[in-house]
Amino acid sequence: MLTPLEEEEIKFVAEHYASLDGAAIEALKIVQRHRGWISDDSLRDVAEALAMTTTELDSVATFYNLIFRQPVGRHVILLCDSVSCWIMGYDNILEILKRRLNIAGFGHTTADGRFTLLPHVCLGACDRAPVMMIDDRLYGELDADKIDAILAQYE
């Protein structure tokens, strides 16, 4: 079931679109903000609120890179793997992150549930490559020392 707050937020954004199912992406984002990811139950709740079938809504949910259909950690690290960051040595940064977080690579979550590491397309900060985001914050000109200081800020 959607919480009253989720319902209210979805109703508010739905006004911005000419059809109810037009709010599908916004609604998924709202529920993901509250619950961290979109479980099958969440998907069904949202579909019901928008008068869509779950299959229809899932076809939308799975199309977009940042709708998570699997659980993620408390913080999501998006490491840019596109061209400018590749030139500037993103593969080094990946190795450092894997070691610091003690995980096998992209798509994995730390044992304590603190971080999930994902690859991401160009973050539009190529002048600061290599670049990553943690949740809604951008970090550029990455190197080993910086990464330690950045990771330490997250619980």
Next chain:
Amino acid sequence: MEKPLTRNMLPGRGPFSLAEYEKAGGYQALRKALTTMSPSEVTETVQQSNLRGRGGAGFYTGRKWSFVPMGEDAPQPKYLVVNADEMEPGTFKDRFLLEGDPHQMIEGIIISAYAIQASVAYIFLRANYDVAYRGLQVALAEAQAKGYLGENILGSGFGLTLLLHESAGRYICGEETALLNALEGKRAIPRSKPPFPPVVGLWGKPTIANNVETLCNVPHIIFHGAEWFRSLSRSADGGTKIYGASGKVRRPGAWELPLGVTIREILEEHAGGMRDGVSFRAVLPGGASTDLLTADHLDVPMDFNAVQEAGSRLGTGTMVVVDDRTCIVGLVHNLIRFFAQESCGWCTPCREGLPWLTDILAAIEKGRGEPGDIEILRQHTHLLGPGNTFCALAPGAVEPLQSALKYFEEDFERHIREQRCPWK
């Protein structure tokens, strides 16, 4: 040198508030347009300014607006959509404008909506631009409170609802018809054209999509006139351009310069030349989907026609610089892998061809390339070329590949001959 787009961006501080923007002359162009010009006069002025779209395709902006049905019988509502998806690897110019001066873009949106008589506008903002998102929210609330948005703006009778949509992340959303589907809450798959959006667009209504930088130019054109705008440029196309450079240059960044400065001027004077220990080898002049150019092209002016004549595209005007320590095969592999991942999967050549290319390039890079591979790569540059797919993603994807084969075929051959990457 005049820099209208960036004049309000002061180093070390955030964007202008509404009051500061007004004090610097902001919203005067809006007043001029809404109180002294008819919609068709606005379109006419933009047409005379030779403003070309800054989103990559370079279509003439005023001409595009002129396709929108006008008058009493036109379908309602009409829409203006701001393409702020900016996900082309190597591109960060719209971020610069969105974060640096949100009111400039909002003023451009209102004037442009007035020109086509759109009553609703959407800003389609890519995911991950959180600073821009927060800045736009503040600026939109200020503009709303001051009466620049809403009903009967400046007593003109014209009204506009302006909404901010944040994407859930997928490169294909930047293609303008895919963007319309994304705004309708669907999978972002391009639409088959015709009909074109100015006639049948968002929810079937007339819709204009323009890039962020394109719209930021509009207030200046209206305030200073078409002739002034044309005089800013060193080419036949009007205005300045936000150019950028990334890669191993001394000072990566973005700069507003007259349209038509040379690649050399941007790289040497603004980006500070190459870092110590590396030298220039090639450049993607306008983002990931543009053909590589080489040292022979450094004196090419960065305008639409000149870059095209040199065999590439101005694209977004933000350059990715490739140095002599970077492997061209690895570079192309990275680019093609991106396009394969972001393909929407609608047409077979793109859906099947790009993953195949990715596999071949990976094999060559790892030292497992075979003699016939180069021929297969070359065939695909034709199979995925213009005319074979519903949208320009696939033709754009093979541009760096076809130019790499043209200028650096020996690099591919060496990988295959030596069964290793000579750059590792």
